[in-house]
Every structure is written in C-alpha cells, then in structure tokens.
Amino acid sequence: MTDSLVKIRGLKIGATVYPPGEKPHDIEIVHGVDFDLEKGKVLGLIGESGAGKSTIGLATMAYGRGGVELTGGEVWVNGRDILKTSVKDLRRLRGTEVTYVSQSAAASFNPAKKIMDQVIEAAISQGKFSKKDAEARAVELFRKLGLPDPDNIGSRYPHQVSGGQLQRCMTALALCPEPDLVVFDEPTTALDVTTQIDVLMAIKEAIRDTGVAALYITHDLAVVAQVSDDIMVLKMGDTVEYGSVDQIINNPQEDYTKALVSVRSSEHPEKPPTTEPVLKCEHITARYKGTNFDVLHDVNVELRPGQTLAVVGESGSGKSTLARVITGLLPPRDGRIEFDGRELSRDMASRSREDLRELQMIYQMADVAMNPRQTVGTIIGRPLEFYFGLKGAEKRKRIIELLDEIEMGVEFIDRYPAELSGGQKQRVCIARALAAKPKLIICDEVTSALDPLVAEEILNLLLNLQEIEDVAYLFITHDLATVKAIADSIAVMYQGNLVRYGTKTEVLSPPFDDYTDLLLSSVPEMRLGWLEEVIANRKMESAGN
C-alpha cells in the first residue's frame, strides 16, 4: 500500500453553480472516490459527461478548474498529501511530477511558438534538465511516438503539423520532464478513427517504454480497454465499478457497466431494396466558392423510401458537403438530384415549399441548431404553422403528439433549449424535422456529440420513428458502429470520392478495398489485444500521417 505512487482516499469535489434566476449555490460533483495507482500502471477512468472523470484527473495535480474546489479527502502523490502541501511544492509537482494531456492539442499549444520550445519548457523551467538534454530527450520521444522527421519536427509551428501529430507532440510534452504520472484527458476523442489508432498505439508504447503511471480518461470503453491495466467506471461522481480490465470487459458486475460494454453491439436487420428510390444523386461534382478544387467527384447514390443510407468517411471526405448539395445550400457544379421522381432545383432559393418540407435536416450540435431564445413549443410549432398553417389549440395538440413520439412529455413545451440535456435537445431537433412530415431526413453526425448510452437511445428512437413515419434517412457519420446499428445501405467516402457503395451486407463483406479495410479495422472493439492485432495486420497507413 505504501509504495503506490498515487493514493486517493474519499476524494470529494464541489463546485459553485449559477442557475439562471436562482441564487448561486454549492453542489458536490464527486462523492468520495478511492483508488491506488502503482508506478508503471495505467488506470482508465470512464463515464459519460458529468461523471466527474476529468475533475478527478485534475485532482491528482490538486487543481480545480473554473470554480471547482477539492472539498474533502486525501490525494497522496509520492508519499505526501498534496491537498495539504505548500503552493511552492505544488508548483514543483505540476508539470514535472504530474503532467497533463488535454483533449484538444490544437487549443492547448501556443500557435505563436515553435513546438520544441513548448515541449521542453516545463522540463527546463524546474531545472531538471539543461536545454540541450531536454531537446535531445524531446527528439527521442518524437521518435518513440512515431512522428515523421523527429529531428526537425520541433522547429515547426503547431499549425504546420496534422491534428494526430499534434496530439502526439502533446504526449511528448507531457513525457519530456520525466514525470511519475501522466493524466490523459480524452486524448483521442477529437481525432478520426483511423488516426486515433496510431495515436493510441503511440501512447501505449510510450507509457510502456518510459515506465510512467497514467490516468487515462475517456468516455469510450473500447478505447480504454486497449491501454489500461485497471478500469474505474464512474457515474454522477460515484464509483460504479472498479476492477482489472479483464474483469470489467469480460465479466462486468453492475448493470451500468454491462450497458456500457454492450453499447456498440446492436445490429439492425437490413431491409431489401424496394422499387423506386426517393432520392437519386447522379454524377454530383461540387466545389466551394472561391476555391479551385472539387470536394466531391462524380458521386452517385440512391436511397429507397423508408430506408437508411449511411454515408461514412473521416473528416474532409466530403460527406457533409454531399448533404449541403442535396439540401441546395451548395449548388453542385455538375450532376442532377432526383427527389421523389422529380428533379430538384440545384439552388435552395428556387425550390418549392413542398420540396423544402419533404427534405428535412438534423444537425450534429443540437444546442446551436435551436434558437436559444425560443421555447420547445415554438421550435416544434414553427414548421407546423409554416407548412400546414396550424394555429392555436390544433397546433398545440400536434406539438404534444410530437413530444410524445420523441418520448418527452407536455411539460417540456415551455422550456428553453438551455434547460434540456444533450439527448433531449437532439430529440427536440428530431421532432422539429418530423413536424414537417418529410419523406427524407438528412442526419448529419446526429449522435457524435452524445454520450454512448444516450446516442444509442437516439438511434433506437430514430429507428422506431422510421417504422411509424416511413421516412428515409441519409445518415452521415464517421462511426462504423453507428452504421451497423442503423443502415440499410452504405456509401464509403474518401477524399471526395465514393470508394465503396452498396447494401450493408455487400459493403461489410470482404474482399475490401484498402481504405474500407482501414476504416473498418480502426473501429475500436470491446476486447483485449485488439489494438496490437490491427496495427500488425493493416494494409494502409491512415490519412492523418
């Protein structure tokens, strides 16, 4: 017990909240958490947003972000309780004994300074290394982390390297001062799946080679299973389950953990192709105004009524551009769009109200997709009023029906978006789209901003609604688990081209082209040893490299 590097006992964390219209008051966000971490071990902290995992991660540096206060318990690091130690000692601790890797490297690096200067800053400021030694160590770390041109990459500025590379530079930054503990706070969440696995592997090897201890914070159990020795499952500031990786993944005890483990496994039976497609895109080529290259090249897809076409690809593959072309926000340079048997005008402004009504859209970020100054009733009611001329009691009745359909109640009708949870917000956006009685809904990454369990609920809701309303979905996503759960046919996009297209079974059965293979194999799977297997077997380097 005494030789563990980090020992946390009864950690309680509080925060002051400022609810609108009420007096500010204190709440407790972490209610007594215990864990031990030995040298060279990795503990994964997992939970949905609001579980307190990042807050606990920062507590190992005795730090509370924005109004957060460590109110009770003990945090022992290297044999001393850092909640009671001096400010001077804390300054020595942070950045040399304990370091931190944040989710967004792009936001954490200073864009005006070279990468090398930032990587070695903490190491030399405490006098632990000379500048020359620190630089040599940084280059060594760059090499270990698999960065291209390790000798010179440090002289670049942060914007001159890709997102995945910058995330690895940040890992080098954290490892450079030879810390005892590194806190990884969602280090791969903002990356594409194909890039994520390289970064994940780099982190895993770096941890193994340098022998540091690490806290790995994420909401994705499949990811944490690849790098951790132990896992702690958190929910609303309480420990749900704490055990070895093997036990949590293969033999979870609590219902909540079981739900997390099985979250990506739902499968959706594919519907057979029917007669006439509701949407037909032929030879779509598009580019943005003021640029001289096409972001979509000759894309052909079809979507049958009441079915789902999933458009898959990583960022920059042109999948959202395809949605903009179909909605008419970006008129294509070439090609035609047929909708419900008639040709759609290329430009949104010249489409009829009927065309607009039958083609609705749901966005990724539900909180900016709704006017913050309108109530739920106004948001859902407007399409009813606008397309069908409903007023007064009749409109209200229909709003309540829609609220029931999305499994929310009449009590939400007068709430503002800020008073809803993430999942509820997305439900309201779905109701707004359904209010127009559309034939096709474009869903642009509708579940990516949500916690896994909430995302699954939203997917199930969408599937149920498809049965009831017989609406077709064009489902844009980068997540193949989502695709398996919802799609009838799949279009895989890469750098503006359609690389693979067909029914779900066709697309997901071998033989694969190289890119589809890379994409399919990059989706984290809920089993141990998956990461090593993939790295050993894949045929193509990820695009982020």
Add this chain to the structure above:
Amino acid sequence: MMKIPLAAMIGLIFTASYFLVAIFAPFLAPYGMAEVVGGVWEPMSAKHWLGTDNIGRDLLSRMIYGGRTTIFIATAATLVSFTTGSVLGFTAAVIGGWVDQAMSRFVDLIMSIPTLIFALVVLSVMPVTIPMLIIVMGLLDATRVYRLSRAVAVDINVMDFVEAAKLRGEGRAWIIFREILPNALSPLVAEMGLRFIFMVLFVSTLSFLGLGVQPPEADWGGIVKENKDGIVWGIGAALWPAVAIATLAISVNLVADWVLNRTTSLKGGRG
C-alpha cells in the same frame, strides 16, 4: 422579485428622475423658460435655487426645460439611429454578397468624415430645426450601430438554427426579426446606453457651437454657451449643465451594464 445591485439601483433612480423631470418640466419649473425674473448672474437664493443666468432668467427653470429638450432630442436620435442602423446591419449580414459590400463600403465612406464636421456642414446649409437635428444626428450615428449589428448578425447568421430556418424556407423578415434579433439584443441594448450618452454630448456640442437648439429655447449645451463668460468672474452658472450631463452619462451607463449582465446569463443567451 429580482435583486437589483446597488450600482444599478443608483443608476436607475438617477436616470428615472432625469426622465421624469424632462417629461413634467412645465409643472416642476418654478418660472417660465425664457422669462426674465431677476438681475444678471444673481447668486443662489431661496427664490432662485441655482441663481440666475446671463440675462436674468431663473437658472433652475432653464436647466429643467433644457434637460427636456436635450433628453428628447437625444432619445429620438438614438431611436432613429438604432432602427435604421440595426435593420440595415442585419439585412446586410443576412443577404451578404455585393449588397453587403456596397452598404458596408458606403458606411465606411461616411465614417471616414469626422461626425462633428459632417454635422456642422450639413446643418449650415439646412434649416436648423429640431426634427432636422434629430434626423442628421440619428443618421450619422446609425453608421456605428450598423457596424455593430452587422458584426453581431454575421456571427449569428452562420449558426445552425439560422440555417435550419433558411432550409425551412423562411423569408428574410422572419430570419432577421425572429431568429437573429432576439439573440443580438443584449449587445445592442448595452450599446444603446452608450450611444444615448454620445447623443447628449453631440447635441450639447452642436448647441454650444450655435448650430444646435436655437435661443431662446433652452438646452444644456446652450446654457453652457450663454454663461461661459461668467466663469472668468467666478460665476459657476455654466457648470450646472456640465454636472447634469456627467451624472446622466454615468447613471445611464450603470443601467446599461446591469442590463447587459442580466441578459447574457438569461436562458443560455450569448455570453
């Protein structure tokens, strides 16, 4: 009942009393506006609380009537500048393209000429009446409001909920007044307090230079002008309007700050 912070309370009380005095001027003023009731520059007394002015009119009555004129002109000009400025700014942001370019460059052109000089030139060829003053001041100041509201609206215009409204097929009027305006209100309201004070200063400056409110009509800038020669003799009559302008400016700003603070935290509004 919501709690009003002390600073805002003081601001509210002062602003409200200035406005009330302006509205009920004829009932409150002890003497007529242009009535000569005593000697030149009489000191403060029970009969004339603030003394008399350069030709023997009661200074308190002049101040009350002057406040009425100044506040009325400033309020009206602020309304003119906000209606034209914000509607045009929002329109430019929503339509975009060459319409936006043309309007914005025209506004830049107007703004490149110092406002006071521009106003002096216009007012020296136009008849100086109160409606003319309001229109000239309002339109010149609308350029500033245009800039602010366009900048705010450009930000809001790219948000998904505005795109959703466009995809629904909503007209420009709905997008401007129902989607953008409610979200742009808090910066605009704060700016309104500031612009109102600029208007007070502007009309006072014009009157001081003789191109604003014409005598015998009273206004604060005019009172300074009429009594400025007394300062040399140690007579403080010209200082009262200055005090009035300063306290009004501070109290309006205290209120504007509070409004800004309150509305940004309201229902997840823009911070």
